Amino acid sequence: MKDIEGLDENWDNERYVELHLVERVLNLVIPLDNPSSKWIPQFKIKVLYKTNTIPDAVDYFIEDCSKNIKFLVEVKTAKTRINNATARGQLDKYLRYSGVKIGILIDPFLVEIYQFKNGQTKLKNQFDIKNITDIESIAEFIKTSLGVKVRTIAVHNSKGGVGKTTLAINIAYELSKRGNKVLVVDLDDQANASLTIGVNKTEEMNNASSAEELQEIYNFLDKRLEVIDFIDFVNKEEGKIECYKSCITSIPNPFGVDVLPASHKTTDDKLPSNPVVLKYLDTGLQKLVDDYQYVIFDTAPGKNRLTWCGLYAAQYLIIPSQMEYLSVYGIKEVIKTATAVYGDSNNQRSNILGIVPMMIDGKKLNTTVEKYVRKSHPDILILPAIKRATGVAKASNENVPMSKFAGWDKDSPKTSAEVAESIELLTDELIKMIEEFEAKNG
Ligand SMILES: Nc1ncnc2c1ncn2[C@@H]1O[C@H](COP(=O)(O)OP(=O)(O)OP(=O)(O)O)[C@@H](O)[C@H]1O
Numbered sequence: 001m002k003d004i005e006g007l008d009e010n011w012d013n014e015r016y017v018e019l020h021l022v023e024r025v026l027n028l029v030i031p032l033d034n035p036s037s038k039w040i041p042q043f044k045i046k047v048l049y050k051t052n053t054i055p056d057a058v059d060y061f062i063e064d065c066s067k068n069i070k071f072l073v074e075v076k077t078a079k080t081r082i083n084n085a086t087a088r089g090q091l092d093k094y095l096r097y098s099g100v101k102i103g104i105l106i107d108p109f110l111v112e113i114y115q116f117k118n119g120q121t122k123l124k125n126q127f128d129i130k131n132i133t134d135i136e137s138i139a140e141f142i143k144t145s146l147g148v149k150v151r152t153i154a155v156h157n158s159k160g161g162v163g164k165t166t167l168a169i170n171i172a173y174e175l176s177k178r179g180n181k182v183l184v185v186d187l188d189d190q191a192n193a194s195l196t197i198g199v200n201k202t203e204e205m206n207n208a209s210s211a212e213e214l215q216e217i218y219n220f221l222d223k224r225l226e227v228i229d230f231i232d233f234v235n236k237e238e239g240k241i242e243c244y245k246s247c248i249t250s251i252p253n254p255f256g257v258d259v260l261p262a263s264h265k266t267t268d269d270k271l272p273s274n275p276v277v278l279k280y281l282d283t284g285l286q287k288l289v290d291d292y293q294y295v296i297f298d299t300a301p302g303k304n305r306l307t308w309c310g311l312y313a314a315q316y317l318i319i320p321s322q323m324e325y326l327s328v329y330g331i332k333e334v335i336k337t338a339t340a341v342y343g344d345s346n347n348q349r350s351n352i353l354g355i356v357p358m359m360i361d362g363k364k365l366n367t368t369v370e371k372y373v374r375k376s377h378p379d380i381l382i383l384p385a386i387k388r389a390t391g392v393a394k395a396s397n398e399n400v401p402m403s404k405f406a407g408w409d410k411d412s413p414k415t416s417a418e419v420a421e422s423i424e425l426l427t428d429e430l431i432k433m434i435e436e437f438e439a440k441n442g
């Protein structure tokens with residue numbers, strides 16, 4: 001058992017623990033201002049004591065009706081602690097008599113999740129709180145244990161033109177095709193993902209026949225809220241879910257995804273200088289966990305702080321790379337950055353799923369370069385490769401995903417179909433890897 005030396009004496013005051021730890025964490029799990037949320041502090045339960053039914057109260061009853069999730073929370077302090085028979089007995093009693101199946105015990109050092117099943121309360125999962133201010137990690141653990149999940153994947157390589165956007169938007173489409181609600185976050189001021197998906201008035205821009213028409217489009221983009229505004233809401237601590245949602249464009253598009261778009265406005269120099277800003281995108285997206293199953297981040301080439309924002313918000317990272325000398329050199333840089341974020345986020349963010357060989361010419365598969373990658377980064381997987389096909393650029397120009405375009409490509413149907421198939425295969429592989437990772441890590 002840890003001692004409480006070094007901890008402020010406030011942590012031995014239950015109300016203080018509730019205000020400064022529990023409520024902040026739980027607000028990230030089931031946001032209080034979400035219309036489907038119900039938070040009842042001091043929730044009354046009638047418990048059987050000997051032969052009498054007497055009223056008692058658990059610290060919180062929390063429910064999200066839209067997700068069919070409800071649980072009880074019992075809070076203890078640095079001194080009273082949750083890992084003793086009294087606390088566990090109390091929770092067992094509350095679960096037994098309330099009909100609620102999940103209970104959480106929490107104090108400044110530990111979180112335990114219990115499940116009431118077959119007449120017994122059993123420990124499901126526990127988490128050591130190493131840093132009391134790192135509420136995101138604690139919330140992440142509780143969300144995963146409760147089954148509230150959003151899977152976040154960044155696509156990055158610091159080298160330009162390797163196929164980041166192509167991969168990001170096509171994987172997003174494949175995930176949405178499989179019935180998931182998907183958000184694409186465009187972190188590049190070139191805005192290729194927003195343009196290709198069709199949320200930046202792409203068609204109107206292509207068809208504009210006068211300076212006035214173009215001006216109108218620029219006026220629209222100037223007013224529209226996007227990634228930089230989203231981060232600004234976090235910076236200004238405007239915690240209302242509606243603020244964050246107002247930055248998302250949800251219009252029907254061939255990719256079937258929502259987009260947190262970018263334009264010329266979303267640039268590094270507009271980010272507040274505060275170093276904590278790198279975690280703001282993550283903080284804001286945590287408010288939307290109920291709305292999406294997957295969030296895919298397209299990043300810009302080079303090294304910039306917006307990319308770091310994406311890496312701090314994404315649980316997983318995939319690295320597209322051509323199998324040629326210059327691109328491979330870029331991989332080293334990405335791995336270095338991702339490793340730093342992984343360590344700094346308690347191993348919660350930027351977990352590298354693998355490298356995706358891009359624009360591979362059939363005959364060049366398994367080149368010397370690929371062998372070199374396997375040797376120099378033996379712990380990093382090489383995922384299914386995507387061949388080079390002229391249809392890829394055409395699909396982007398038509399603003400459609402590759403697997404739709406392959407169906408009507410008359411010029412090179414075979415290579416288009418191969419690319420579409422390998423993107424499907426890659427997506428299945430990614431889902432499988434993530435499921436295995438989640439099963440292993442609780
Ligand atoms: N498999 C492929 N076969 C042929 N061309 C491809 C393939 N994948 C991508 N391309 C083309 O390569 C170019 C660069 O792709 P993309 O824009 O996806 O790269 P990027 O890494 O996002 O670039 P940037 O660094 O500028 O953001 C585009 O013209 C795209 O159509």
Ligand SMILES: [Mg+2]
Nearest residue numbers: 164165188192
């Ligand atoms: Mg791009």
